[in-house]
Amino acid sequence: MNNAEQTPSTLHTAKHLGANTTSANTTRAKLDDAQRLQAVASLGDPIRRTVFELVRDSGEALSRDDCAEQLELPKSTIRAHLDRLVDEHLLLVEFRKVGAKTGPGSGRPTKLYTVAQNEVSASVPPRHYDLAAGVLAAAVQHCIDTGIGIAAALVEVAFEEGRRLGAESGNIHQLLAATGYSPEPDGAGGTIMANCPFHSLSKAHTNVVCSLNGSLLSGALEGCADTCHDLAPDAEISHCCARLVPRA
Numbered sequence: 001m002n003n004a005e006q007t008p009s010t011l012h013t014a015k016h017l018g019a020n021t022t023s024a025n026t027t028r029a030k031l032d033d034a035q036r037l038q039a040v041a042s043l044g045d046p047i048r049r050t051v052f053e054l055v056r057d058s059g060e061a062l063s064r065d066d067c068a069e070q071l072e073l074p075k076s077t078i079r080a081h082l083d084r085l086v087d088e089h090l091l092l093v094e095f096r097k098v099g100a101k102t103g104p105g106s107g108r109p110t111k112l113y114t115v116a117q118n119e120v121s122a123s124v125p126p127r128h129y130d131l132a133a134g135v136l137a138a139a140v141q142h143c144i145d146t147g148i149g150i151a152a153a154l155v156e157v158a159f160e161e162g163r164r165l166g167a168e169s170g171n172i173h174q175l176l177a178a179t180g181y182s183p184e185p186d187g188a189g190g191t192i193m194a195n196c197p198f199h200s201l202s203k204a205h206t207n208v209v210c211s212l213n214g215s216l217l218s219g220a221l222e223g224c225a226d227t228c229h230d231l232a233p234d235a236e237i238s239h240c241c242a243r244l245v246p247r248a
Helices: 033-042 046-058 064-071 075-087 129-146 150-169 172-179 199-204 206-223
Strands: 021-023 091-096 110-115 183-185 191-193 229-233 242-246
Touching: 046 064, 046 075, 046 110, 064 075, 064 110, 075 091, 075 110, 129 150, 129 199, 129 206, 150 172, 150 206, 172 183, 172 191, 172 206, 199 206, 206 229, 206 242
Parallel strands: none
Antiparallel strands: 021 091, 091 110, 183 191, 191 242, 229 242
16 A cells, blocks of 8 residues: 555655756745645646646656556646646656666656655545555454454444444535545535545455445435435546435
8 A cells, every 4th residue: 555645644755866867846845825725726637636646656756658658648648737737836857867778878868757745735635544444454353253244244334434423523525525535516416526535445446445435425424314315326427436416
């Protein structure tokens, strides 16, 4: 699990890349409030945020070609987003010769990108792997204690944890925001989730995490005593497997 995604305060910072490195824009500027807001706004573009998260989570400097290859996007598109992230002081630029050959005749240095700012961490929705880990561990223990199947244990434990969180919050939208779902109105009385708090886990273990997520949210609705919404699947609009819809 990448530590950079565990909390929004643990974003990677740029690393020293050794000898033969030249810098262009390696000063970490202190952002004022207006610049912070502009940086947050710039990450509202889903592709730009994906590019930023890729560089942030890589643990090493990436080139334009690296980003284009990993995201399967045109280099021109990647370049435009990288340039914008540099302009917003979110990324730093360094030039370094990469590959085994160094010295004269080894080619021009490559333009590389690393993360510049810890202080704009609020712009990237938080991940809550600690919540998922706690639910999964409790489900395994419940399975051992009762002898029921692990899938059923996960549903029960996640529902109870959601109900507990809902009872503490009392408002489903406040709970969703606090838990990292980044809820947004869909314009029809429902709510979509602009973020998945269990993003990396869901990519590697989709069925398990979506089962956990659905049970957690169902329990949260009950814990909040919310009689206005139901949970519905949503694999198309949200960045989450579920959304809230008005109760018929």
